[in-house]
Structures are given as C-alpha cells and as structure tokens.
Amino acid sequence: MARIRHIEIRNFRRIQAFSWWPSPGINCLIGPGDVGKSSILDAIDLCLGARRNAQFTDADFYNLDVDKPIAVTVTIGELDDSLKNMEVYGNFLRGCNVETQTIEDEPEKTCETVLTIRMTIAGDLEPVWTLVSERAAAQSQSRNLNWADRVRLSPTRIGALTDYNLAWRRGSVLNRLSEERADTSASLAKAAREARSAFGDEADAQLGETLGIVAATAKELGIPVGDKLKAMLDAHSVSFSGGTVSLHSEEGIPLRSLGLGSTRLLIAGLQRKAAKDATIILVDELEHGLEPHRIIRFLGSLGAKEKIPPLQAFLTTHSPVAVRELSGDQLFVVRASGTEHTATVLGKEDAIQGTIRSFPEAFLAKSVIVCEGASEVGLLRGLDNCVVAQGDPSLTALGVALVDAGGCDHIYKRADAFQRLGYRVCVFRDDDKQPNQATEEEFLVFGDSLFKWRAGRALEDELFLSLSDDGVLRLLSHAEELLGTDLIDEHIRSESAGKLTLADFKSALTTEKRETLARAARKKKNSWFKTVSRMEKIGEEIVGTDQSMDQEFCDVLDNIFAWIKES
Numbered sequence: 001m002a003r004i005r006h007i008e009i010r011n012f013r014r015i016q017a018f019s020w021w022p023s024p025g026i027n028c029l030i031g032p033g034d035v036g037k038s039s040i041l042d043a044i045d046l047c048l049g050a051r052r053n054a055q056f057t058d059a060d061f062y063n064l065d066v067d068k069p070i071a072v073t074v075t076i077g078e079l080d081d082s083l084k085n086m087e088v089y090g091n092f093l094r095g096c097n098v099e100t101q102t103i104e105d106e107p108e109k110t111c112e113t114v115l116t117i118r119m120t121i122a123g124d125l126e127p128v129w130t131l132v133s134e135r136a137a138a139q140s141q142s143r144n145l146n147w148a149d150r151v152r153l154s155p156t157r158i159g160a161l162t163d164y165n166l167a168w169r170r171g172s173v174l175n176r177l178s179e180e181r182a183d184t185s186a187s188l189a190k191a192a193r194e195a196r197s198a199f200g201d202e203a204d205a206q207l208g209e210t211l212g213i214v215a216a217t218a219k220e221l222g223i224p225v226g227d228k229l230k231a232m233l234d235a236h237s238v239s240f241s242g243g244t245v246s247l248h249s250e251e252g253i254p255l256r257s258l259g260l261g262s263t264r265l266l267i268a269g270l271q272r273k274a275a276k277d278a279t280i281i282l283v284d285e286l287e288h289g290l291e292p293h294r295i296i297r298f299l300g301s302l303g304a305k306e307k308i309p310p311l312q313a314f315l316t317t318h319s320p321v322a323v324r325e326l327s328g329d330q331l332f333v334v335r336a337s338g339t340e341h342t343a344t345v346l347g348k349e350d351a352i353q354g355t356i357r358s359f360p361e362a363f364l365a366k367s368v369i370v371c372e373g374a375s376e377v378g379l380l381r382g383l384d385n386c387v388v389a390q391g392d393p394s395l396t397a398l399g400v401a402l403v404d405a406g407g408c409d410h411i412y413k414r415a416d417a418f419q420r421l422g423y424r425v426c427v428f429r430d431d432d433k434q435p436n437q438a439t440e441e442e443f444l445v446f447g448d449s450l451f452k453w454r455a456g457r458a459l460e461d462e463l464f465l466s467l468s469d470d471g472v473l474r475l476l477s478h479a480e481e482l483l484g485t486d487l488i489d490e491h492i493r494s495e496s497a498g499k500l501t502l503a504d505f506k507s508a509l510t511t512e513k514r515e516t517l518a519r520a521a522r523k524k525k526n527s528w529f530k531t532v533s534r535m536e537k538i539g540e541e542i543v544g545t546d547q548s549m550d551q552e553f554c555d556v557l558d559n560i561f562a563w564i565k566e567s
Contacts, residue, residue, distance in 0.1 A: 002083075002153050002279055003312045004044070005096050005114060006075040006103060009341075011062040013039040018341040021101050024078075025309025026302060026330040028286075029316045029343060030323060032366045032399055035334050036341055037316040041157075041282045044314060046127070047072040047119040048280070050147070050154040056125045066123040073118045073132065075103055076153065078279075083149060084113055091136040092116075092143070105134045117145065155280040155314075167246035174214075174247070180207050203231035214247060214266075221297055223262045226250025263289075280312050287319035295321045304330065323360035328352045333363065335422045344421055351413045359403045362418070366399030367567045369560070370415040372429040375459050377402045378532040380428070382539020383557065398567040404532075408433045412443055419446060426451060426563055430458040451560050454552060460529070463543070464518040466553035469509050471546040476505060476517065478538065479528045488528075491520035 009018040014036045029037040046054055058064050076083075077096055083089060095104040095111030107113045116132035129144045136142070145153065167174065204211065211229045218225045230248045247255040255266070281302065287295050303310040304326060317323065323331060328346035335342050346352050346363070355362070362368050371377045380395070380402060388394045395402075403418075405411040411429055416439075418425045426449035429435070444450060453462050464472055480488050480502075489502040496516050505513055521528040529535050543549070543557075 002076050002080075003078040004074055004280065004314075005077040005098060005112070006073075006101075007040070007044065008071075008073040009040065009043050010071040011065070011068045012043055012070045012072060013060060013062065014336070015039055015043075015341045016062045016339045018343075020332075020343045021098065022312070022314070022332075022343075023309075023329065023345075024312055025306075026299075026304050026326060027312070027314050028322065028326055028331050029314070029334050030318075030331055030363055031334040032364075033318070035336055037334050038284050040334070040343070041284055041314055041316060043072045044074060044280075045155055045157055045282055047074045047117055047129070048076075048150075048153055048155055049157075050151040054127050056121055056127065058125075060121070069123075070121040071118060072120075073116060075114050075116045077112045077114045079113060079115065083115060088146070089115060089131070091139065091141055092131040092133040094133065115145075153280075155282045158281065158283045174210060180210055207231045211247075218266055221266065221301060222294075223266050225255060229255075279310075281314070283313065283315045286315045286317050287322055292321045295319060296325050299325050318364055320360035320364065323363055324357060326356075328356060331356070331363070333421050333423075337422070342422075346421060349417075351417045355403070355414055355417045359401070362401035362403050365401035365423075367424040367564075368401050368403055368415075368418045368426075369564075370403045370405050370411055370418070370425060370427050372405055372408055372411050373530065374404050374532045375530050375535045376428050376430075377404050378529075378535025379459065379539040379543065380560065381532065382536040382541075383544050383561070385536070385540040386544035387561065395564050395567075398564060400564050400567050408435050411435060412439045415443055415448070419443065419448060424448070424567065426560075428452070428560060431455055432458040432461070449563055451556060451563075453556065458518075458522055459535075460521040461515075461518045462553050462556075463538075464514045464521065465511070466550035467542070467546050468548035471542055471549065472509055472514065472517070473505075474542050475538065478542070479521065482534065483526060483528060487526060488520075491523055491526070491528075492516060495520040495523075 003024045004022055007018070007020045007022065009015050014034070018036075018040065020040075029040060031037060056070075058066055061070060062068065075094070075096060077098075084093060086093075092115060093107050094114050094116055095107040096102070096114040097104075097111050103114070103116070104111060117129060118132050119127055119129050121127050130142055131144060133141075144150075211231060215225065215227065215229045218229075226249045228250045230250070230252065231246070232248045232252060249255060255263075286298060290298055299305075299322065302313045315322075328348045331346045332343040333346065335344065346356065369380065371380070384395045403414055405414045408429060411427055412435060415425050415427050427440075427443065428451045431453045440450070453459065457465070463475060467475060476488070485502065492500055492502055492505070500513065500516055505517070522530070529538060
C-alpha cells in the first residue's frame with residue numbers, strides 16, 4: 001500500500017527548490033556531505049508522519065527567511081480502496097503519469113489515481129497539512145487525511161531512537177505486523193503490582209503470532225534473541241500505555257538493549273513483514289552501527305535484490321559497501337546547483353555499473369580525478385602524502401577521489417560516467433597512446449580539465465627524463481630492490497640491444513641512458529613501477545623530495561594540485 005510518486009520541497013533548510021520522481025523501490029541518496037540528503041528524508045517524514053506536535057524553528061527556513069513559507073508536497077500512489085473512497089476524498093483525487101512525469105488535477109483512465117499532501121509552515125511556525133486539489137479549492141473545500149489514514153501512511157523512520165518500534169506503541173512496526181493487541185487496562189496494573197512475569201504469560205498468548213514473526217525474522221538476520229521471545233512489562237515504563245508492553249528476549253532482557261546495528265537490522269526486517277500495511281521506510285546513514293556484512297543483510301531485508309520491490313525505501317549513505325551492493329537505478333546523486341537541488345539516478349549503463357563496482361567511494365566524493373592507470377593514482381597519492389606532511393589538507397579531505405581507468409581506451413568511459421552525473425571531473429593521462437580525439441573533445445566541451453604528459457611521453461619517460469641525476473639513481477636503486485639486480489640488468493641489455501648494462505648507469509647519465517631506462521621500466525612483462533603502492537612510494541620519497549626536477553614536469557603536477565585545491 002502507498003508509494004511516493006513525486007516530492008517537491010520549497011524553502012526547507014538548505015533546500016530552496018527540489019523536485020523529484022523517486023523509484024517505487026530503493027532510493028539511496030548519495031553525494032557530498034551537507035548537500036541536503038538528510039533534509040529530504042526529514043521533509044518526507046514531516047509531511048507524511050502521524051504526529052500532532054511537530055516542532056519548527058527559524059533555522060528550518062531556507063537562509064532563515066521566515067517570510068518565504070516552507071512547503072513540502074508529496075504525491076502518493078498505489079492507493080488502497082479506503083483512500084480512493086469518493087465520499088471521503090472524491091474531490092481531492094488526482095491523476096499521475098510517472099512515464100511522462102505529469103500530475104493532473106482530474107483523474108483519468110490513462111493515469112494512476114493519487115492523493116497529494118502538502119505541509120506548509122509560515123512565520124508563525126505552525127505547520128498546516130492539507131490535501132491538494134484545484135477543483136476542491138474552487139469549491140472552497142479544504143481537508144487533510146483522516147487521522148487513521150495518516151497513521152497507516154506514516155513512514156517508518158529507522159534512526160537513533162529505534163527502540164520506539166520494539167514496543168507496542170501507536171504507529172510502531174509491531175502494531176503493523178498483525179491485528180493482535182494486548183489488553184493492558186487491567187492486566188498491566190495487576191502485573192505492575194504483583195510481578196512482571198504474571199503479565200508476560202497473558203501477553204504471550206495475546207501476541208503469539210507477532211512474537212513468532214519477530215523471532216523468525218531475528219533468526220533470519222542472525223540477531224541472537226533466543227528461540228522464544230516474550231512480551232513483558234517494560235521496567236522503565238512510568239505509565240500504563242501501549243508502550244508499556246515491549247519485546248524481551250527469552251531471558252527476559254528488553255530487546256531495546258540490543259546494539260544499535262542489531263536494532264536497526266531487526267526493525268528493517270520487521271518492516272518488511274509489515275509491508276502490507278506500511279510500505280515506506282526512511283533510513284538516514286544506513287551503515288550506522290553495522291559491519292559491512294550486516295549492511296548487505298540490511299539492504300537485502302529491504303528487498304534491494306528483488307525484481308518487485310516489497311518496500312519503498314528512502315536511504316542516505318556514505319558507505320562504499322552500500323554503494324557497491326546497490327544497482328545504478330537505486331542510487332541517486334543529490335546536487336545543489338544555484339537555487340535548485342536535484343536527485344539524479346546513476347543509471348544501469350555498463351560504464352556506470354562497472355564504475356560502481358570498482359570505485360564506489362568515488363560516487364561519494366565532490367570531485368573525481370580519472371587516471372589512465374594505477375601508476376598515476378599511486379603518484380598522486382604519494383605526492384599528496386608530501387602535501388599533508390607540509391600541513392596542508394589531503395585530497396581526500398578536500399573531497400577528491402582517484403579512479404584508475406585501466407588504460408587509455410577506457411579513460412573517457414569512466415570520466416563520462418561521472419561527468420553526466422554532475423561531478424567535477426578531470427582526466428590525467430599519458431601521451432604515448434592517444435584516446436579517441438572526438439571523445440576527448442566532447443569531454444572538454446563541458447569545461448572539465450585534462451592533464452597529460454608532454455607529447456609522446458608516458459609516466460616512466462617523464463620520471464627518467466625529468467628527475468635530477470640523484471633522483472634517477474634513487475629510482476633505479478628502488479627498481480633493483482623491487483625486482484632484483486639481474487632482472488633490471490636484463491631489461492637494460494634488452495632495450496639497448498646489448499650496448500648497455502646496469503653497471504653503465506653508475507656513472508654520468510646521458511639522455512640516451514635515461515631514455516633506455518624509461519623504455520626498460522615500462523616493459524609490459526615485469527614492468528618496474530606499475531602498481532599503486534610502488535608508485536606511491538616513488539611519489540612520496542623520490543619525486544616529492546627532488547629539488548632539481550625539470551620545470552615542465554613540475555608544472556603538470558602543480559596544475560593538478562591547483563585543480564585539487566579548487567574543490
């Protein structure tokens with residue numbers, strides 16, 4: 001029951017304007033911090049949540065401007081019969097076409113019947129909820145959902161106070177699992193006076209079906225609660241209310257004392273079981289309290305791998321594990337551009353999916369440097385270590401991610417994947433092999449940057465031709481440590497047609513000798529430095545400390561780090 005078809009937010013916190021057509025299943029919001037991801041979840045919760053006393057302050061208004069009202073508008077589809085009741089909501093029923101992304105005030109046969117709920121907050125800080133309909137307004141009609149319908153539509157919010165859902169409170173997930181209810185009026189008073197266990201026996205009989213579902217769900221998710229759960233009086237309850245009855249383990253320990261991760265995982269599983277009545281779930285920072293393998297289990301419990309989604313979930317994450325586990329059509333990049341916020345789906349193209357699997361952390365960054373290979377990634381990481389040692393912020397602190405494109409042929413496939421999603425992107429490549437020129441020019445049209453070595457040169461050429469004599473000798477010594485003297489000598493003999501040996505490089509270094517070393521270093525078989533870790537050490541210990549390098553080589557590196565600092 002009930003799926004959100006469209007969300008519109010105006011003047012709420014960091015968001016001046018936002019319009020989004022979410023998917024009916026998993027909607028995981030990613031992007032840099034402080035861009036408004038959590039505010040989107042809060043807006044949904046405030047608009048649809050069944051609460052009578054929502055509190056607001058001036059800080060909830062965009063730029064603290066209380067003269068511009070907050071407006072959150074949510075259109076709900078997949079309505080059950082009670083919400084399509086003509087006598088109750090007839091003048092407020094509307095038509096929605098997700099394919100064309102249009103909402104009409106008059107329901108039509110070709111459109112899905114929907115209801116649109118709007119929450120507005122003016123300078124008096126008093127929220128007002130209404131159903132949206134132009135024809136109802138023309139007849140001076142105004143109304144909100146019935147309270148019972150609000151409770152049924154209300155999303156389940158999994159956050160820091162998740163123990164709310166582990167008691168039989170109004171709107172909790174336990175009350176949505178079945179129609180069972182405990183008679184608390186007399187039994188609770190007696191149990192409170194005599195013994196908690198006296199009520200426990202009665203509650204077990206009244207809530208047996210729900211307890212069985214919870215026990216089975218906990219077992220499926222690997223949460224240790226024992227084989228037989230109990231419903232007992234909560235020792236910390238101060239009043240005889242629905243919340244007085246809560247879940248306890250077989251030993252009588254309240255389940256709210258479970259770790260945060262276990263609690264969130266259990267509630268997600270229970271929400272899945274209760275999906276026939278409540279299908280919308282909100283989870284901010286889904287990875288909070290969960291180890292990587294439990295993040296995967298958590299997403300699985302929400303139906304992330306199922307063709308027909310059992311729940312509509314709105315999530316936020318900064319976890320590469322979560323990004324890698326989800327598909328491109330379940331991930332949305334939130335961006336702020338001028339006065340507009342957007343949520344753009346990553347998509348399921350091969351280039352996108354491959355990049356998600358290989359470099360999920362890059363989708364969580366502000367800016368991305370797409371490097372031709374592992375060598376360039378390692379070099380930048382090594383030089384970045386020198387930057388940090390000097391007291392400047394690291395590239396990761398500045399929100400920059402490094403991506404290994406795996407060769408010149410793939411570099412723009414990776415770069416385009418980020419560029420189309422609005423990331424700030426640059427390309428860093430060798431020049432010994434050329435990419436498709438039309439593709440490169442198309443990339444540059446959008447204003448992104450290209451950094452490359454001098455004409456015809458690869459990274460090894462630049463290193464051996466640009467470092468000082470001392471730097472080249474240190475580089476050669478490092479190669480000997482990595483691969484052994486015999487193999488280095490063999491490579492040198494091969495590349496010089498037997499004219500030079502390793503011993504010849506202990507004396508004066510000529511241009512010919514430097515060129516020979518560059519060719520030997522980049523041999524396809526047993527290349528000297530083509531790994532991230534090897535080149536990272538070279539960048540930090542050799543390139544980063546050489547004070548007499550060729551200036552044009554330095555300029556390329558300086559330009560890259562200037563781009564990084566602009567992030």
